[in-house]
Amino acid sequence: EVQLVESGGGLIQPGGSLRLSCAASGFTLSNYWVHWVRQAPGKGLVWVSRINTDGSNIIYADSVRGRFTISRDNAKNTVFLQMSSLRADDTAVYYCARSTLLISMDVWGQGTTVTVSS
């Protein structure tokens, strides 16, 4: 079965760091671009970042640029989101989704919850 599974979420104090993982099964993640999208409690979807197949082309939303770093380990079929200087407004469910040039965000994970609170 084709699926993405996010992990690494949890409760973290403001100013702290956390690393999320997005692991693929049932397909080869190295053939796909990967996005991170988040949804704060009671709010809508917000795009966070995207990485291309070999990690040479990366983009971020203004709200996280300079604080979040997306990366990938194709040997482990996994993409990461390193989050630092976390703020309360980073509290959200974080989803990863795969893309190709033909079709964007066609498979999503179920998300991992990040709560930034003291």
Next chain:
Amino acid sequence: QSVLTQPPSASGTPGQRVTISCSGSNDNIGSSYVYWFQLVPGTAPKLLIYKNNQRPSGVPDRFSGSKSGTSGSLAISGLRSEDEADYYCASWNDKLSSWVFGGGTKVTVL
């Protein structure tokens, strides 16, 4: 405040047709494709429509998409109870160099 504008809610009775609008600008929908996603609490988001009007395999043909100028729309015909969910539109925004989403529309089946 989302870059793309959707109505917060829509509703219909089983069997009816419901349409959801998504309004953008020349920086996004006007120069790129519209995508539509379905979110059901506790499940992974699901792609319903890509490139304005294309359905991925497995998505029922009750779901259809269209685009005109700087707006897109999603239509759900033959509404069913399992269609009760939140629906989001999305598009690439050239000016922001980022993807942008609508605020979401909650569809209720009466």
